[in-house]
Amino acid sequence: MQDSNYNNSQGEVQISIKDLYKSFGDNHVLEGANLEVHNKENVVVLGRSGTGKSVLIKIVCGLLKPDNGIVNVLGKDVPRLNDSELQKFRLQIGFSFQNSALYDSMTIKENLAFPLIRHSKHLTKKEVNAQIESVLDDVGLLQTINQMPSELSGGQRKRVGIARTLILRPQIMLYDEPTSGLDPITSIEINKLINHVRHKFNTTSIIITHDLTCAKTTGDKVAMLFDGRFIKQGTFDEVFNTDDERIQNFYNYNFIQ
Amino acid sequence: MDSKPVAKSLISKKIDGFFIDLYSAFQFIGRFFKELFTPPYEFKEIVKQCYEVGYKSLFLITLTGFITGLVFTKQSRPSLSEFGATSWLPSLVAIAIIRALAPLVTALICAGKVGSNIAAELGSMKVTEQIDAMEVSATNPFKFLVVSRVLATTLMIPMLMCYTGFVGMLGAFLNVHQNEATSYITFFQQAFEKISFLDIFASTVKSIVYGFTIGIVGCYKGFHAKNGTEGVGRAANSSVVLSMFLIFIEEILIVQVTNSIR
Incomplete structure (x- = not known):
């Protein structure tokens, strides 16, 4: 169920996307997308594969440049940041990748230490270890600390990926398909983790998914992306109580009626 | 349907692709030099990569260097002995090894071992x-992954070249000693009689250029890998082919310049 403790008050806008356009050659992925995410809000972006959901969050964190439009995150005009400003800005953003993107050649501990050591040079070895253990404990995987990523299951890798982003205490979390490729039980655990992260770390999040269970469990607001635009935004029930055939079709193909 | 316009369009696409690739490669090299002189520096990673490139190539380099020296001496002996000129062997071998074989053998071995390794590693990280x-x-992944690796190959391949030269000369000495019972000191005195400062300088410059080529090609191919695991294999393969091709082109150019100075 949706996070009951959350009060969806219209707080300060943390992410503002206006008239966003992005194409790859002749493939027009985003065509005038508009979205606002408020402080500590979990917004789920739903849509079929290839509708530009991942492109959207890659633009939000500055990995891709838009062709046109405004992307304002934490008061910063992201496409116009220079390299050093972008690096500072990214310290406030956590990005959980679809395939976790853990560094294969490093242990779990080294994966987590990598961003921490580079950006918190004042920390002693003891403090670094304590922070790694604390964040691994938060995702329930303290026992894997000395393992290699290849020794973990898909769900465990996702959790470690989330832990790695949390270690820098980001204000904004971007989740790219957090439950894709996972069994239903592990998916539910990941959904719980997303809600836990919001509570414990006070994060504002965009969750990209096509999993309706994930959308219903984690999202305060759901935004439906279709043909490069958001065709409907609101609570889960508001979005799916509609006669719009495109949304109905999407709902019917996901087996949770 | 007329196949001519289709073929023409395919050819023009290939030509466009070639020039876009070339532009992108020059941009990559330009970015390397920009990042190289901009702090912060990744000293730890550079040292780690020097170890990977240098120390981990030693066994292969020792084996190939030694065999090159030994076989080259063995193959040259019959021709020289026809003219009763086997006493020229040490200087002939030294000229061949120091001027050409040591830099080339080191570079080709490293293009295969180190270059493909870099391209595969970065390619896999990319996909x-x-x-x-x-x-x-x-x-900054460019600074952390690319600058450190290119610096490591540029620094370590000249050192490996010196080592290959030494091991190659050792192989040659063993053959000469076995046949003529020449002493170690006499062999090296004769060998270095014909070697000038320009020979050593040119070989060092060559191996620096080769090292840079191997590093930058491996990183470029890896950094631009696409299409999953198939793309990783393709990146590793094309990195070796392109590095070797460029090494031979550079060899010709540097030899021309050196000969015009000599």
């Missing part, structure tokens, strides 16, 4: 979004 993950955690 599994590890490079993007590094970027979003506010680490």
